Amino acid sequence: MSSYDAHNPVVVGVTRSSTGRRAVDWAADAAAGRGLSLCLVHAQEWPAGAAPKERRDSPEQAWASHFRATGQSLLDDFRDSTEQRLPGLQVTTRLLDGRPASVLREVAEEASVLVVGAQRVHGPGEAVTFGGVGPSLVGHPPCPVALVLEPKHEASRSGPVMVGVDGSVASVSAVAFAFEEAAVCGVELRAVQVRRPRYGDWPADLQESYIDISEALAGWQEKYPQVTVDQEVVMGSPAVQLAEAAVDARCLVVGSRGVGGFRGMVLGSTSRTLSHLAPGPLVIVPREAA
Known part of the structure; x- marks a missing residue:
């Protein structure tokens, strides 16, 4: 417990x-x-x-x-x-x-x-x-x-709080923490989902990802109306793309023990790569903290 x-x-x-x-x-x-x-x-x-x-x-x-x-x-x-x-x-x-x-x-x-x-x-x-x-x-x-x-760029001290959203239960905890952090710091929240390259219809995949992000943010914008939210979908390796997208971020927030891109946040290759590429503070939120 x-x-x-x-x-x-x-x-x-x-x-x-x-x-x-x-x-x-x-x-x-x-x-x-x-x-x-x-x-x-x-x-x-x-x-x-x-x-x-x-x-x-x-x-x-x-x-x-x-x-x-x-x-x-x-x-x-x-x-x-x-x-x-x-x-x-x-x-x-x-x-x-x-x-x-x-x-x-x-x-x-x-x-x-x-x-x-x-x-x-x-x-x-x-x-x-x-x-x-x-x-x-x-x-x-x-x-x-x-x-x-230490952030790689001074601008990131006042930059947005960025959260990785992958549709898992773990990302629910990450979104909750990210909204609170953005509200506390008085900055924007940037929600990003990374899709791995695959054969298929990219426009359809893009629409699906934005739906995933909207569902993940549902309710939190009402709780924190003062927080401006920006949504973004990118394609590539989750760790690499999240690190690149967080260059100007105040901190990068991700969930642990989820499914998909963040499965086994500590032991998986995604988390190991993200730890080494983090451009600034990295916050790992366990799903138990939801």
Whole structure:
């Protein structure tokens, strides 16, 4: 049974990496816009044999105290700067022991959104790496997971929220999150469906896709009348086309564990390719969050 609750806090993994501040800012904005609290989590993975000893005067105990103090100082710095940037936002901190992926997966059980930073590796294809944490989280928590990295274009900071629509149950959750995100940020929503190349009548396929998109958006435009919606249908590889269409987007939202183009969002080739091609923040929404 899923413990997902949209009223839970937004949880962000805090690190000392260059993406740490970006992830915290993204999570703070998401929390403030939704009227939720923000929880900063830092996971400390202890070196082998470095666990605290019982003797308080031992060198090992002194080192352990310093290790913990360093982690708490990192959290305090992020909390203070976040509260200064967004007065009124309730911010809590949690310093936990364990492997980052395991710790974040556990705290995600009580999160409305889990946010982690992502590093972009400059080189052929400008691939994206999540340091082993992101891929191991997506698909496991019952809440949406946002992988935050620096957008390739500054314009995308105020660009539209883009959502991939494939007609699956999973995309229902993605559409719901995307509408809320667009409303919170005060930006346009772009709904895109990608059709794989095949022999047949393209005009008929195009009409079918627009019907799919309209059905997926049904009801949500009434709930969020302030959100302007743009619909688009493209042909090609789902991951590649979604990445290209999201170049100027504030974030790209897709569903997980659906059918069609997004089947097995983490383990399938589409999701792997999309993770490496993401031009900006990528939000994976499990269908349990519908």
